[in-house]
Amino acid sequence: xSAANLADTQTSRPAASAVPVGPGRxxxxxxxxxxxxxxxxxxxxxxxxxxxxxxxxxxxxxxxAIVASNWDLSLGYGGIFNFGHIALFxxxxxxxxxxxxxxxxxxxxxxxxxxxxxxxxxVAITIPILRLKGIYIILVTFGFAQxxxxxxxxxxxxxxxxxxIVRIPSLYIFDHNMVRDGKFAYFYIALALLAASTxxxxxxxxxxxxxxxxxxxxxxxxxxxxxxxxxxQRLITLAASAFFTGVAGAFYAAYQRNASVEVFSMSLGTIxxxxxxxxxxSTIYGAIIASFVLTVFSEAMADFGAWRPIITAxxxxxxxxxxxxxxxxxxxxxxxxxxxxxxxxxx
Amino acid sequence: MxxxxxxxxxxxxxxxxxxxxxxxxxxxxxxxxxxxxxGSGKSTLFNVITGIPFGPDRGTIRFDGTPIQGLRGHRxxxxxxxxxxxxxxxxxxxTVFENALMGSSFGAASQPSASAREAAAxxxxxxxxxxxNFGRPAGELSVxxxxxxxxxxxxxxxxxxxxxxxxxxxxTKPEIDSTIELIRRTAARGxxxxxxxxxxxxxxxxxxxxxxxxxxxxLALGEPRTVIADERVIEAYLGTRxxxx
Numbered sequence: 403x404s405a406a407n408l409a410d411t412q413t414s415r416p417a418a419s420a421v422p423v424g425p426g427r428x429x430x431x432x433x434x435x436x437x438x439x440x441x442x443x444x445x446x447x448x449x450x451x452x453x454x455x456x457x458x459x460x461x462x463x464x465x466x467a468i469v470a471s472n473w474d475l476s477l478g479y480g481g482i483f484n485f486g487h488i489a490l491f492x493x494x495x496x497x498x499x500x501x502x503x504x505x506x507x508x509x510x511x512x513x514x515x516x517x518x519x520x521x522x523x524x525v526a527i528t529i530p531i532l533r534l535k536g537i538y539i540i541l542v543t544f545g546f547a548q549x550x551x552x553x554x555x556x557x558x559x560x561x562x563x564x565x566x567i568v569r570i571p572s573l574y575i576f577d578h579n580m581v582r583d584g585k586f587a588y589f590y591i592a593l594a595l596l597a598a599s600t601x602x603x604x605x606x607x608x609x610x611x612x613x614x615x616x617x618x619x620x621x622x623x624x625x626x627x628x629x630x631x632x633x634x635q636r637l638i639t640l641a642a643s644a645f646f647t648g649v650a651g652a653f654y655a656a657y658q659r660n661a662s663v664e665v666f667s668m669s670l671g672t673i674x675x676x677x678x679x680x681x682x683x684s685t686i687y688g689a690i691i692a693s694f695v696l697t698v699f700s701e702a703m704a705d706f707g708a709w710r711p712i713i714t715a716x717x718x719x720x721x722x723x724x725x726x727x728x729x730x731x732x733x734x735x736x737x738x739x740x741x742x743x744x745x746x747x748x749x
Numbered sequence: 750m751x752x753x754x755x756x757x758x759x760x761x762x763x764x765x766x767x768x769x770x771x772x773x774x775x776x777x778x779x780x781x782x783x784x785x786x787x788g789s790g791k792s793t794l795f796n797v798i799t800g801i802p803f804g805p806d807r808g809t810i811r812f813d814g815t816p817i818q819g820l821r822g823h824r825x826x827x828x829x830x831x832x833x834x835x836x837x838x839x840x841x842x843x844t845v846f847e848n849a850l851m852g853s854s855f856g857a858a859s860q861p862s863a864s865a866r867e868a869a870a871x872x873x874x875x876x877x878x879x880x881x882n883f884g885r886p887a888g889e890l891s892v893x894x895x896x897x898x899x900x901x902x903x904x905x906x907x908x909x910x911x912x913x914x915x916x917x918x919x920x921t922k923p924e925i926d927s928t929i930e931l932i933r934r935t936a937a938r939g940x941x942x943x944x945x946x947x948x949x950x951x952x953x954x955x956x957x958x959x960x961x962x963x964x965x966x967x968l969a970l971g972e973p974r975t976v977i978a979d980e981r982v983i984e985a986y987l988g989t990r991x992x993x994x
Binding site: 427610613614616617619620621623624625626627628629630631632684 | 799801802821822823826827831832834838839840841842843844847848850851852854855856857862865884899902903906
C-alpha cells in the first residue's frame with residue numbers, strides 16, 4: 403500500500419452502516435432463517451422416529467448438544483480451559499433435584515432456578531482463575547469439579563451420597579401424561595431448550611461483548627490496551643456459558659427422574675469435550691452437529707460391544723488429523739470445493 | 750497543564766533498573782519523541798505508563814490531571830491513552846472491521862452500536878484500509894497493513910494521546926514514508942503523540958521534543974536539534990553507531 407493509496411481512500415468514504423460484515427461473516431438475517439429452518443426440520447423428527455427409544459436417543463443428543471455448545475463458548479471463543487464445565491451440568495442436576503424434592507418448588511421454576519444456580523457457581527469458579535493462564539486454569543477448574551462432587555457425596559442426608567437421588571419430580575404440561583406419550587413431550591421440551599440455548603449463544607457471540615471475548619483470547623495485552631476488561635469479560639463468558647448448561651442438567655434430572663454423582667465423571671466430561679473438538683471450536687453449531695454424529699454413531703455400533711469406544715476414538719482421531727477445524731471445517735472445505743467447481747463450470 | 754506528566758518514574762526487574770527516575774512532560778497537541786539504543790528502557794517505559802502489563806514501582810504519572818499509576822490497563826486506555834505495540838499485533842480470529850470495532854466499543858465510555866461502527870469504519874478508512882478489507886480476517890494482512898490496522902484500532906478509541914512503539918520497525922522505505930505521513934495526519938486530528946523509535950531520522954522528522962534514554966535513565970531532553978548535538982548522546986547512541994559503521 404502506497405502513500406498515494408492512503409491519500410486516495412481518505413476522500414472516498416462509504417457509509418459505515420453499509421459495511422458491517424464481509425465474507426466469512428453471514429448476515430444475521432440469513433443466519434436467523436437458517437436456525438428457523440434447521441429447528442423446524444428437527445421438530446419433524448418424531449414423525450419419522452415413532453418409537454420411544456429413538457426419541458430417547460434424540461433427547462440425549464439435545465442435552466449433550468446444549469452442554470457441548472455452551473462449553474464451546476468458554477473453551478472455543480473464550481480460550482478459557484474450564485474443565486469445571488461438566489460440574490455446572492452436575493450442579494444443574496442436583497439443584498433441580500433438591501429444589502423440587504426438598505424445597506418443593508414447582509418443577510418449571512426449579513429448572514430456571516437451576517440455571518441461575520449454575521451461573522452463581524460459574525462466577526465462583528471464575529474468581530480464583532481471573533488472573534491465571536492455561537494449565538493452571540485447568541488445574542483449578544478440575545479441582546472445583548472434584549470439590550463439588552465431594553461436597554455432594556459428603557452431604558448424604560440431602561443428596562443421598564453415593565446412592566444418589568431417586569423419584570425426582572418430572573416436568574408437567576397441564577394434565578398431559580409425560581410418561582405414556584412415547585417421550586413426545588420431552589422431545590419437544592429438549593428441542594425447545596436447545597433452540598433457546600443456540601439462539602442465545604449465537605446472538606451472544608455476534609454481539610460486541612462476544613467479539614470482545616475472542617479479542618481477549620487472541621491477544622490479551624492488546625485487548626486490554628483497547629479498553630477490554632479481563633476480569634469483566636471472563637466473568638461474563640463463564641456466567642453466560644453456565645445458564646443453559648445448568649438448565650440442561652435440571653432437564654436431565656427431570657427426565658431421568660434420578661440423580662447420581664456419575665454426572666461429574668471423567669467419562670461424561672470426555673464425551674462432551676470430544677463433541678466440542680470434533681465439531682470444530684468457535685462455531686457453536688459444530689458442537690451441536692458433533693453431538694448428533696457421535697451419539698448416533700455410537701448407537702449404530704451398539705453391536706460392536708467393547709470395540710465401540712475404540713472405533714469412535716479412531717474416527718475422532720482421523721477426522722481431527724485431516725480436518726483440524728473439525729466437522730465444521732470439513733463442511734467448509736467441502737463447500738469451497740463445490741463453489742469452485744460450479745464457478746469453473748460457468749466460465 | 751501538560752497532558753502527560755511523569756515524575757521520578759522507576760521500574761526494576763530484580764537488580765536491573767529498566768526505567769530509573771524518568772521525569773518529563775508532554776504538552777497537548779505535540780509529537781514527543783523518545784530515542785535510545787536497544788535495551789535502554791523505551792518499551793518498558795511505555796508498559797509502565799499504560800499499565801500493560803504492569804505499572805511503575807515508584808513515581809507518579811498524571812494523564813490529563815489524573816494520577817494513573819496503579820490503575821488497571823483497560824482503565825488507563827478508557828481515559829484516552831491508547832498505545833500500539835512494537836510487533837504488529839492483531840486479533841487474528843476477527844475480521845479487520847471487528848478489530849477496529851473493539852477499539853471503538855471498549856476504548857471509550859460505552860458507545861451505542863451505531864456510533865461505534867461509524868467510528869471503526871472511519872478509523873479504518875483513515876489509515877487506508879478501505880471497505881474492501883473490512884471482511885478480511887486480520888490474520889491475512891501484510892505486516893504493514895497489520896501495523897495500519899493496529900493504529901486504526903487505537904484511533905477508533907478516539908484517544909487524547911497515542912503512544913507509538915517503534916511504528917517503523919520491520920517496514921520497507923516506502924512503507925516508512927507512508928507511516929510518517931500517517932502519523933502527521935493523526936497528529937493533525939488533535940491527537941497528542943508519544944513516539945518511540947531507534948531510527949533517529951524518523952524521530953527528527955516528526956517530533957517537537959526529544960528524550961534520549963540510556964540504560965533506563967534520562968540522557969538528554971529538549972529540542973531535537975539540541976539533543977542530538979549533545980556530546981553524551983553522541984557518545985552513548987550515535988557514537989557507537991558511527992564506530993560500528
